[in-house]
Amino acid sequence: MARAEIGKRLHSAVWNVILDIDIRNALIFCRGCRILVFEKNLSKIDLMNEYQPKHVRLVIAITMLSAFALLLLAILAWYKLRPKGRREEDTISMPIAHESKSFPHYEEESQEEDLELPTFDLATISAATDQFALRNKIGQGGFGPVYKGELPNRLEVAVKRLSQNSGQGLREFKNEVILIAKLQHRNLVRLLGCCIQGDEKMLVYEYLANKSLDNFIFDRIKRKLLPWSIRFNIVLGIARGLLYLHQDSRLRIIHRDLKTSNILLDREMNPKISDFGIARIFGGEITEEKTRRIIGTYGYMSPEYAMSGHFSVKSDVFSFGVIVLEIISGRKNWGFYDPDHDHNLIGHTWKLWNEKRSIELVDDILDGSFSKDEVLRCIQVALLSVQQRTEERPTMSTVVFMLSNENVELPQPKEPGFVSERSAMKIDSSSSGQDFHTGNHITFTTAEGR
Structure with missing residues (x-):
């Protein structure tokens, strides 16, 4: 061919x-x-x-x-x-609308912000907590119960489960997602993801084996595990975490409920601030705000917040000062008792300071094994932090500087606010429409004219 x-x-x-x-x-x-x-x-x-x-x-x-x-x-x-909620871990883009009036400049940038957040399906979380078994329950708050769990990869987690009948919990859930998803610091608890399926809403955090500071510092046996070196490290870590919230993160955040039960401890006893359910964001030039819905814990609230609803970064500074005194003494501010007077821990410390006997505040379990200069410096910083007037309290950047520099001369404190429980209880007569809860955690609303 x-x-x-x-x-x-x-x-x-x-x-x-x-x-x-x-x-x-x-x-x-x-x-x-x-x-x-x-x-x-x-x-x-x-x-x-x-x-x-x-x-x-x-x-x-x-x-x-x-x-x-x-x-x-x-x-x-x-x-x-593809079907959602089938895999152990996925990622969602969660639209969150900001509700707070404290950060209008921030809202102008994004009225509704997409937050990329890892998610877990309900079956995985249920299996991790053994169907939310009572023996795995490790805490309870206004948000709802907290459970310990273990994921299939053997990672231990803490699961905060929103109570389905809690309106306050839903607000706190949204608030916590907005805040924690944006924050990364070694002294803040780390959010691993969330679970949103049907009526279930849960936050999944890193699990901290030593739980909260109050489990140690107010237990006469356990606080033997806290020598002065660890206590001072905890004080400094809390201060650095607050400094990040107030100044070093891209948002200015007021925690509003800082207390020993919201300070978690890892295996090395490093502190991590937790529970941002009622925290607030400040944007632009705003430095303080007022609310009619006062939520907080007796013994830790600043005078201006407890009595009139005003809060700012200095409100957190006051709470920090109380925590420092509790760490040094091993005693609670609210419910403090001394046969010689009716002061709370703040008033007792002020009395010792005026009598040049401040070293007597130190927990006797330490048995003299501490740096006297470091202890006295911490007491002075704490008294400065709990001053009655907000302008007389230091910022957290100043607090960190004073704690970290032995040779810096500190200002002399004046009489602090809330030196007795009676002065704190004046809230009863100065506010109306209050709803006091049992225990020392309170929520109440003040009536205002229009």
Whole structure:
């Protein structure tokens, strides 16, 4: 058969394969610049590039690209439409609308902000906590119960489960997601993800084996595990965590409920601030705010917040000062008792300070094993932090500086605020419409004229 005739028959066969997709009559293989064709009625023909029509190569290229594009679209469609909540961990984009009026400048930038947050399905969390078994319950707050759990990868977690009948808890859930998802600091508890499925809403945190500071510092046996070096490290760690919240993060955050039970301890006794359910964000030039819904804990609230609803970074400074005194003494501010007077821990410390006996405040369990200069410096910083007037309290940057520099001369404190429980209880007569809860955690609303 003539070479030209073979070329014509091959050309026709190629088009039959492409246009009619008659794979029974021919197969085409592309190899570089050659096309190898097998046809039922022809022996193998090696057609050189000079006999390969350009439009044939173009059609083959378009066909292959179209098939690839269809495959890619199918994969994308499957990814978008796949069932949710089936895997142990995924990622969601959670639209959160800001509710606080404390940060209008921040709201102008984003009225509704998408937060990329890892999520866990309900089955995984339920299995991790052994169906939320009572023996795994490690805490309870206004948000709801907290459970210890273990994920399939053996990672221990703490699960905060929103109480379904708690309106306050829902607000706190949204608030905590907004705040914690944006914050990263070694002295803040780390949020690992959340679970939002049906009526269930849960936050999943790193689990801290030593739980909260109050479990140690107010237990006469356990606080033997807290020598002065560890106590001082805890004080400094809390101060650095607060400094990050007030100044070093891109948001200015007021915690509003700082207390020993909200300070968690890791295996090395490093402190981590937790529970941001009632925290507030300040934006722009705003430095203080007033609320009619006062939520806090007796013994830790600043005078201006407890009596009139005013809060600022200096409110957290006051709470910090109380915590420092409790760490030094091993005694609670609220419910403090001394047979010689009716002061609380703040008033007792002030009395010792005036009598030049401040060293007597130190927990007797320490048995003299501490740095006297360090202890006296901490007491002085604490008294400065609990001053009655907000302008006389230091900022947290100043607090960290004073604690970290032994040679810095500190200012002399004046009489602090809330030196007795009676002065704190004046809230009863100065506010109306209050709803006092049992225990020392309170929530109440003050009535205001319009």
